[in-house]
Amino acid sequence: MQPLSIGEFSRMTHLSVRTLRRYHEAGLLVPATVDPATGYRYYAGDQIPTAQVIHRLRELDVPLAAVRRILDAPDPGSRGDLVAQHLHHLEAELDRTRAAVRSLRRLLAPEPAPVAVEVRSVPATRVAAVEADLGTDDVLSWYAGAMAELDAALPALPGPPGGVYDNALFEVGRGHVLVHRPVDDAPRTGRVHPVELPAVELAVATHVGDHDDIEVTYGEVGSWVVANALQVAGPVRETYLVGPRDTDDAAAWRTEIGWPVFSVAPVAGQSSSGRTS
Structure with missing residues (x-):
């Protein structure tokens, strides 16, 4: 399969060239080849699904270190467990956000109901x-x-x-x-x-x-x-x-x-x- 330049790979995955370079430096998504003379990065077509997985995980605010653990997991079950752990964390954060919103609404009410003491x-x-x-x-x-x-x-x-x-x-x-x-x-x-x-x-x-x-x-x-x-x-x-x-x-x-x-x-x-x- 014809190697893909970093620009082509960027368009196919909706990941910016800057982001792809950062993922390479972090060891998350290493190009299939790097031209030793020019330093140009080239990717393989079968790396597109991996890039898309990384993109979705980062949209969920999964830290880079956790993304690496998910990608390195030995089997789909292990990967699923790691993703589930992060989703549980996100749900807890969402609950805390909702609680903070409720508190603010109560505090900012124009005439909050007095509490009997x-x-x-x-x-x-x-x-x-x-x-x-x-x-x-x-x-x-x-x-x-x-x-x-x-x-x-x-x-x-x-x-x-x-x-x-x-x-x-x-x-x-x-x-x-x-x-x-x-x-x-x-x-x-x-x-x-x-x-x-x-x-x-x-x-x-x-x-x-x-x-x-x-x-x-x-x-x-x-x-x-x-x-x-x-x-x-x-x-x-x-x-x-x-x-x-x-x-x-x-x-x-x-x-x-x-x-x-x-x-x-x-x-x-x-x-x-x-x-x-």
């Missing part, structure tokens, strides 16, 4: 817990495993689960996390063990829906705390009144966010019991 006295509570020191990126996967372990140890226990999240988790990206279910006599099995959560005064609000924009509700609780001259006094508590363990309908999820605060006097709009009017 109440101050609630919570007594010391005995719970069955699983806890660990974690980085922010590890919390979700760890939570799923920890909650599954709690459910297995306490299969018929009523009452919503909850979590306690160290301030350092938000401030420096790593901190102590504890998930729990309320029970007077907690077992000791696997990672599950009894813990007594101390009594606390909480500024509480309910986040409605999935957790993609939960930071907006956090911010609204924080603003309320500041506006009422209160001081945060400990790790944040969350209570999962309704969540993915209860229903697949994210719109039905309800998460209570509780900011521990110093002892407070009644404030405007709040009764002596601590509830907002």
Whole structure:
């Protein structure tokens, strides 16, 4: 078959000459021959499908190193697995983008609906817990495993689960996390063990829906705390009144966010019991 000049190959593959040179330098798409005298690159017709695969992978933002691994895979199954991994990564990025858009729409709404906040006295509570020191990126996967372990140890226990999240988790990206279910006599099995959560005064609000924009509700609780001259006094508590363990309908999820605060006097709009009017 007649060799193709780099210009001809460029027109056939919709890859610019500059891009083809870069792929050659990266070892992704090496010309069939290079004239030793002129340095001109020549390609074979059977390299067109490979060039098209590279083009599509790069359109999906697959890094060059990952493209190389895909091309070097020993069989179609291995190549398919590598592509599937990247597609999963893209889907996760898309979910994060959609979540950011929802948060921005909520934040930029001309008159966002106010979040009702109440101050609630919570007594010391005995719970069955699983806890660990974690980085922010590890919390979700760890939570799923920890909650599954709690459910297995306490299969018929009523009452919503909850979590306690160290301030350092938000401030420096790593901190102590504890998930729990309320029970007077907690077992000791696997990672599950009894813990007594101390009594606390909480500024509480309910986040409605999935957790993609939960930071907006956090911010609204924080603003309320500041506006009422209160001081945060400990790790944040969350209570999962309704969540993915209860229903697949994210719109039905309800998460209570509780900011521990110093002892407070009644404030405007709040009764002596601590509830907002």
